[in-house]
Amino acid sequence: MSCAAFVPKYPHLSSPITIAGQTFENRMFSAPMGGTDITNDGCIGPKSTAFYELRAWGGAAAVTVSECMVHPATDGSHAYHLDESILNSLASATYTADAINRHGTVASLELSHSGMYAGTYMTDKTRQHEMHQWGPMDTVRPDGVEVRALSVEQLHEIAAAYGHVAGLAKRAGFRMLMIHGGHGWLINQFLSPYFNQRTDEYGGSLENRCRFAAEVLDAVREAVGPRFPIEFRLSGSELFEGGYDIDEGVRIAQQLESKIDLLHVSAGTYQRGFGKTHPSMFEDHGRNVYLAAEIKKHVNVPVATLGGLNDPAQMEEIIASGKADVVYMGRALLADPELPRKVVSGRDESIVRCLRCFTCMAERAATSTRRCTVNPLIGREMEGREVAPAATKRRVMVAGGGPGGLYAAYTAARRGHDVVLYEKEAEIGGVLKGEQAIDFKHEMFELAGTYELLAREAGVQIRCGVEVNPELVEAEAPDALIVAVGSEPLLPPIPGLSDPRVILATDYYQRVDEVGEGVVVLGGGLAGCELAVYLGKLGKKVTLVEMRDALAPDANVRHRPLLLEQVAAHVDARCGLRCVEVGEKGVTCEDANGQRVQIAADTVICALGQKPRADVAASLRNSAPFVRVIGDAGRVSTITNAVYEGYHAALDIR
CATH class of the missing domain: 3.40.50.720 (NAD(P)-binding Rossmann-like Domain)
Known part of the structure; x- marks a missing residue:
């Protein structure tokens, strides 16, 4: 008597894929995310090992450890290093690879070089500015830091370092390598006509700008041999004026595809367009998938995509329609590390969705740890990933x-x-x-x-x-x-605040139809700013009144700049004004000098905080x-x- 076959709800997303002889159990991969307890000499700490293992336990087909800097002499970033001369370096990498591999997941390591942005991840930014910064050419960064051009000899040395570290990674048990060629780091700096204006064999033509990437990939292949997956991470478009566009992204992909087994198409640069490289809540889910879909039309290697993906139905469509062969998730697998297992087993209704609030990335910038708004285990995985029964x-x-x-x-x-x-x-x-x-x-x-x-x-x-x-x-x-x-x-004793035209921000969802065309939002904290932006996007004439000198000080350091961009685009924000009365025609405010300011409004929304x-x-x-x-x-x-x-x-x- 035979058992009925299990039919997955998302068959394309749940199906295996074989790349360079390595079979991956499904099409859902865990994107590179930096660890937390990086030792002073660049070893992977036990908390980070547990951090990566959690997504393997949750069913991701591959988990990429991020980022291993290959050449400390020209890249002093406080990140992982893999160097046999450093005590515990190879051992910690081996323990990490083993922790991932033992769950049926492929352990991958991202090899990188920050170039002119070395030290970006340091909590103490003054140390970053004290470093020698190296890039394609002599220049001065927008923040005033001088950058020196790498010599041809140095480029050969760095390419060889990629190969050496790749060999160590394979020895440690990593079964795939991702070469980071996007997001404004060194390889991307050479690919970019904006960053790279050299006149030697590494600059000018597309072939020349791809030369360094090709040499790196050749060195890695020589170190790991055939039938070992090499993945190349490429920004399909740099998404800013002066950088390369999708058409040139296609040509770069074609130039390099013979040297790789999987092309990982991302977007933009870390320094420009952060909220598009890592799509914010103001962007569509999958807003960068179009780049992978276009490049896939022109190459013969499998293509991976990513960018704010967390909906199994959307990811299934991406694979089924041929836009990409693999989907990567980062933040979505912090919110719910079991997302892949839930998809494969048909329990997708219980997926805890990422809010795209950037708490995870803001916490790393602020304290070098991780937190997730919806998952209290993140960053504290060593405390146990399963809840123990009470005695x-x-x-x-x-x-x-x-x-x-x-x-x-x-x-x-x-x-x-x-x-x-x-x-x-x-x-x-x-x-x-x-x-x-x-x-x-x-x-x-x-x-x-x-x-x-x-x-x-x-x-x-x-x-x-x-x-x-x-x-x-x-x-x-x-x-x-x-x-x-x-x-x-919180309702201060402001005359007129009880007027029927005043709507509490927390009650807005119940009174949507009462909001007029002219709106004053009282309170420029996070909640007030976000509601003001939404109303502005609807076409309302919105004035945001805040008594302090700055908006949204309670927003985290990753979300706040993106929120303020939205405020500037959709809202008339007035800081330094204190509402003293709500009247029939709007609100009366006072500035720091006691001068009265009248602002007309059909509706007043109170977002003055909570108690x-x-x-x-x-x-x-x-x-x-x-x-x-x-x-x-x-x-x-x-x-x-x-x-x-x-x-x-x-x-x-x-």
Whole structure:
């Protein structure tokens, strides 16, 4: 008697692919992402090993470790190095490759050189500016740092270094290598007519500009031999004036394809167009796929694509229609490392989607660690990737159905506890409900539904329309209470703020049809700026009023510049103004000198901040043997902190 064959929901995405004799279990690869505990001499620390292993455990067919700098003499970036003269260098690389390979995943290592941008990843940027910077030609960077031209002898030495490190990587157990030729790093600098204006055999014609890349690839092939996958990462277009476009990207690909086994088509440069190379929430998912699709028409090697991808249906279409042979994900596999396993097994409805909020990249820039807004395990994988059952089953009550409360309930249920979550509103979601009306933040709204699904599947009972008070806690007598009652709008005593034409930012989704053509948004924090941008994109005449001198100081360092670009394009932002009254024709403000400024408006939106529901939290603090206050109920903060605190509150119940 034979068993019925399992038919995957996404057959193209789930199908294997063989490249240079190496078979990959599916078409979903984990993109290069830098580790965190890089040692002073460039070894891969144990936290980084666990960081990469998590995506292998989650089912990615390949996991690429990023970035290994091949020539420290001309690239002093604080990144990985692979050098047999460094104690533990080869050993740490071997442990990392093994941790990836043992899950049926192909371990890959990205080989790179920063060129004139050495030290970009350093937390201390003054050290970067003190380095000798090397590039295709003598120049001065826009930030005033001098760059020296690499000599022909140095280029030969660097190409040989690529080969030497490639050989070490193969010895360590890596089964594929990615040569980074995009994003403004050294190889891209030679490919680019903007960066490379040399007059020798390495500059000028397309063939000459490709010469260094070709020499690097030849050195790598000699080191690893045949039937070993070599992947080349190329910006299909540099996406800025003076750089090469997609037509020249095609010709570069054709020039190099005979030396590679997989062409990885990305876009742009790290220094220009960051929010397009790593598509922000203001960009379409897959906004760079067109580059891979065009190049694939003109080459014979398999092509990989990436760029804000997190929807299995979209990725299935990319493979099925022949736009690419492989899809890469970075941030999406931080949000849900099990995304590939869920796709292959048909559980895609439980995928926790990346919000494209840049918390992960901002945290690395700020503290050299990683965090993910929706996944509290990221950066802390050594603490254990699976929730351990509790020794004793407890009765757990969770007050509040926002992101922190939902994740706390989900985690407690996974530990085997009997969990009931109460939400005073008719629907769960908390502050996330307000995001459903803003198209570029809709995934934040969807997050609540995903968390609810996960919680219910884990066994959580959810009771909406019930507010938790001391009497209810006393009646239910739980062993543990997690207080996640959130925050409420901050309403200063401004005359007229109770006018019916004033809409709270958190209520906008319920009053969309009431918004007129002329809108004043009071409050230039993150929430106010994002809502102002959305209304501006709808064609409203939007004035953003902020009493401080800067907008969105609460936005992270990666998201804020992109947000401010959107504000500049769609909103009339006025800093240094304090609203003193809301009237029939608009708002009255005062500047720093006390001068009155009138701003006309049909609708006023109040985004002046939130305050904790401290009175509710205080009333519940001593109502159970174990009580933990999390998220905005304790201090107004971020979704990231609410989820992280909810996760650990549930782990602390015993």
